[in-house]
Amino acid sequence: MLIDGSFVRNWLATAAHDLQEAKAYLTQLDAAIGDADHGLNIARGFAAVVEKLDAAGGELDGVLKLTGTTLMSTVGGASGVLYGNFFVRAAAAVAGKQTLDAAQLAAALHIGLEGIIQRGRAAVGDKTMVDSWAPALEALDGAVASGAGLAAALQSAAAAAEAGMNSTLPLVAKKGRASYLGERSAGHLDPGAVSTYILLRALATVAAQAGPEGGERAASG
Amino acid sequence: MLIDGSFVRNWLATAAHDLQEAKAYLTQLDAAIGDADHGLNIARGFAAVVEKLDAAGGELDGVLKLTGTTLMSTVGGASGVLYGNFFVRAAAAVAGKQTLDAAQLAAALHIGLEGIIQRGRAAVGDKTMVDSWAPALEALDGAVASGAGLAAALQSAAAAAEAGMNSTLPLVAKKGRASYLGERSAGHLDPGAVSTYILLRALATVAAQAGPEGGERAASG
C-alpha cells in the first residue's frame, strides 16, 4: 500500500473527527496545567483544515501544505505554530511526489518533527507533544527497518505515541505554559502529547482501513 | 416618676445595646427590601451617641440635642436624617426643662414625629417607621389621658409600636428604597418600623426598671 493525497485526506478527516470528540477532554487537561484552550484550538483548526481541503483539489504535497498553513492561521497558541510547521515542513519534504511508501512517509514525518523541535526547542522529557512524536517516529523507523507493512508500522508508531503520551504523566514541564507550574505540573498528562497521539492513532486507523497490505514480511516472518 | 437627663441617657444606652443586638436582623430585613445597611447604620449611630453622651455632660434638652446631631452625622441613609430630626425637634420642644412628666414626654415625642413626617412626607400605611411611631404615640396619649403611670403608658406605647411594626408586613412600600420593589415589598417587615419599635421598647424597659410609679390610678381603677 502506498500513501497518496486521498489517504492523507482520509487521515486528516479522521483526525479532525477524533479531535472534535476529544475536545472537552483536551481542554480539561489544558485547564489543569495550562489555559484551558488546547481542545478548542485544535478542534477549530482541524475543522478548518477539513473545510479547506474539501474546497481545494491538490496532490500529496499540496494537501500537506494547505493543512500546515491552515493550522497556522486558525489554531493559535503554541500548538498552532508547531503543528502548522510540522505539516509545512513535511509538505516541502515530499514536494513533487505523488505517493509515499512507508520509509518515505517516515522520512517526511521526521522532517516535520524537526520543524517542531527547531521552533519549540523542546527535548524528550520536557512534557510536550515531542514526548509523543519522538518515540512514535523511532518505533516507525524500527518497524519499517524490520520490514513491517505500512499498517503494522503505523500501528507500532501509534502504540509508541500512546506510551510516550503516558510518559508525560509524572513529568515536570519545562516548556510551554505548563512549565509555570513547576512541580505542580506533575501528575497530569500533557495536552499536546495527547493530541499528537490522537493524530497518530488516526493515521494508523486509516492505514488499517485502507485494506490489503503490501510487505507482510514482518508479520509472517 | 419624672423623666430627667439620666433617664434619657439610660434609655439611649439601652436602645444602643438592643439595636446592636438586632444589627444583623435589621440588616437582613433591609437586604430583603432595601440595601442591607439599616442595622449597620443604626448600630453605628447609636454607638456614637452613647460615646458622645458619655463624654459630655448636659441636661435633658442637651442630651436629646446631642443625640439628634450625632445621629444626623453618623447614621447616614434615610433613617439617619429622620431619627436625627426626631431628637433635634424633641430637644427644642423641651428646651429649658429639667424634667418631664408623661404628658410632657408625649408632647415632645409628637413634635419629634412631626419632624420625621415633615421631612419624609410619609403617612401611616406607607410601610415606614411612621407605622410604628404613629400608633405608639396614639396609645401613649390614650394611656396618659386615662391616667396611666409612666411605665404603664410607655408599655402600651411599645405594644402599639409592636403592632404597628407588624402591620407593615403585608404592606406595599410607598416611601424609601423599598418602594422600588412595588408589590415585591409585601411580605417583609419594614426595617425602620422595627428599629422604631426597638427604640420604644427600650423606653418602656427603662421606665419599668426606674422603680416606684407615680399615678397608679389607671392600673388600680
Add this chain to the structure above:
Amino acid sequence: MKKLINGVERIVYEQLEGLALAHPQLLRVAFDPHYIVRSRPPAANKVAVISGGGSGHEPLHSGFVGYGMLDGACPGAVFTSPTPDQIVACVQAVPRAAGVLLIVKNYTGDVLSFEMAAELLHMEGVTLRTVVVDDDVAVKDSLYTAGRRGVGATLMVEKIAGGAAEAGCGLDQVAELARRTNLGSRSMGLALSSCTVPAVGAPTFALAADEIEIGIGIHGEPGQKRLPCVTLDEMTALLAGAILDDGPYARVEREWSPQQGEWVECTLVNPPFAAGDRVIALVNGMGGTPLSELYAAYRSLVYFCRGRDIQIVRNLVGPYVTALEMAGFSITLTRVDDEMLHFWDAPVHTPALRWRM
C-alpha cells in the same frame, strides 16, 4: 467574603486615602467628616458643583472631582447616603461666592441629607441650587414610590454642569443645564450577580446559575424581575427598549429657591425619546463585568438604536456608576442639544474622566 480590604471598618477611609495618594495633583481628601475637593482650587468666581452619595459606586462621585467636573464630593459609608454635616463641610471648603449647585441622586436618604445641608448652608448665607437626578426607568411611577432612582445620568449631569461652571456660566444657567440633562436622560440596568456589602459579608440577593435580574439599582437592591439568562442582544433590547419606549415621565420635585430661601415644588417632565434624537450613550459596567463584554454590549446598542433612528453622537463604555463587584451592565441615553454637547466635549481632568487636557 473575599475582598481587597484590611477590615470592614476601614474600607471607605483607606479607599479614599488611596485615591488621594494616587491623584495629589487633582484632589485632596479631608476626613471626619469625609469629603473630597480639588487640590488646585478653581477661580473664586466659578460656580461650585458638588455631589455625593454612598460609597461603593466608584468612580462615581470621587473619581469625577477635578477640572471641568466636580469641585467636591461627599462619600457616605458603603451604599449609605452622606450625612448633612459632610455636605456642609465640603461646601465650606470650596470657593462659593458665585453660588453652589448640589447634584443629588434621588434616594430618600440622599435627598433628606442634601435638603438638610441646603437649609443649613442657606442660613450661613450660601447661595445654592439643587438638582435631583432620577433617570432609572425600572421604577415605573413616582406617585406610589420614592420616584425614579438616580443612576447613570449622574455622570452626564456632573460632566455637563461641571463643564458649564468651568466655562464661567452663572449658577442659574449651570442648574438649568443640569436639569435639562437629567430630563433628557433615561437608564436601565441588569445584573448577572449580586454584590456583597462588606459589613454584611454575604451577597444581598441570590441568583441561580442561569438567572439574571432586570431593573436593578446600584445598591444590590433586588430589581424589577428575574429572568432566565438570555443573549446579549436580547438583554440590550430589554434595557434599551424600556428606555426608548418609556412615555413622558412627570413628577413633582422639590428644588431650593435661592430667591425665596425655601423649597419650591415644581412639576418636571422627561419627554419621551423620538426618532432623530441625538444622544450620548453610556454602556456602564456594574463593577464585576470586564470591559470586553461592555464593548460587545455597545455593539448591540448601536444596532438597536439604528433600528429606532436614534443617533449616538458620543459614547462612554466602562465601569462608571457601579455597585461594588456586581456583574452586569446598565445603559443610559441622554438626549443632547448643541449646548449640552459643547459642555460634554469641554476639557475635563479627573481621575476617571479625562479629555482634551
Add this chain to the structure above:
Amino acid sequence: MKKLINGVERIVYEQLEGLALAHPQLLRVAFDPHYIVRSRPPAANKVAVISGGGSGHEPLHSGFVGYGMLDGACPGAVFTSPTPDQIVACVQAVPRAAGVLLIVKNYTGDVLSFEMAAELLHMEGVTLRTVVVDDDVAVKDSLYTAGRRGVGATLMVEKIAGGAAEAGCGLDQVAELARRTNLGSRSMGLALSSCTVPAVGAPTFALAADEIEIGIGIHGEPGQKRLPCVTLDEMTALLAGAILDDGPYARVEREWSPQQGEWVECTLVNPPFAAGDRVIALVNGMGGTPLSELYAAYRSLVYFCRGRDIQIVRNLVGPYVTALEMAGFSITLTRVDDEMLHFWDAPVHTPALRWRM
C-alpha cells in the same frame, strides 16, 4: 455560565466590532484575519509599534491603539495567541518604511507566532525588531521553564515605546527603550476567583470561599500557591515583597537582528530594585475587582514602597491587563530614568489611556 455574549463563537468578533463602533476616530478593525490599526494613519516616517496576544485581557492590547502608543494590535481567540498571518496582515496595513517594533508577551504561543511572522515579514523586505516582555516574578527561573510571563509591564513597554516612536525616534532607539522598560519592570498578581473561558463554560480553577491564589498569570492558569485569604496589606506585602526582593533575573532571549536577517541570542538581565529607585507603579485589576478596592491596594503599596525607600513617581490604578472576569489584582513596578519618564508622560490618545490631548 452567565456572560454578556450572544454566543461563544462570536465573542471576539462582536467585542472588536463594538470597540470599532465606539472609537471610530481612533481605530478601525479588520476581520479575517483580525487586527486593529489606527484610523488616522501616522506619518510615513514613523516607526510602527505593533503588539498582540490572546483576547480576554482588554483593554490590553486593542485599547492601546492610537496616538502615542500602538499602531496596530492583533487579537487572538480568547486566551490564545494570535496567528502569524494576522500579525503579517497587521504590519502590512500600517506605514512601515521606518521599521517595525513587535512587542511580544513571553508565552510560547505568542513567541512562536511572532517569530514566524517576523521571518515572513523579513522575506518581504520589512525592517523589524522584536522585544519580548517577561516581567512576572511568580515564575522563578528560565532554565526549567518557558521563562517569565509577560503581564503588566506590557502596558509600560507599549506606552514608552509608543511615545518614543511618536516623537520620531528611530527603530533602534525605540527598541532599546522598550527593552530597557522591560528590564526595569517586575510584576506579580493574585486572584480571589478564577475566570471562566467562554468556550469551556466553567471556571478554570476552583477556590474555596476563604482561599486566594498567589502568583497567577492572566489566563486563569493556576498560580504558585494557594493561601487562606489575608488582609489587603498582607496581600500587598506578598506581591510587592516578591517584586522588590527579586534578585537579578538573567535569561537568554532571541531577538531578531535586522542587520543579520536572523535571530540572535542575547543574555538580558533585570537588575534588582534598590533603595532610591524611581518607579512607575501599576495597580492592576484582573477584571472583576472594583476600582474602589484597587485604590485601597494602591494605598497599601505606597506605604510598602515608602518602607523600602522606593519612590513612586507615576501611578496607574485600574483594570488594564485583565483575565476576563477574574477577581484579584497585580502590581507592576517599572524603574524609570528621565528619558523613560519623558515618553511615559508624552501625549497619548487611545480608548484606554489618554492624557495631554
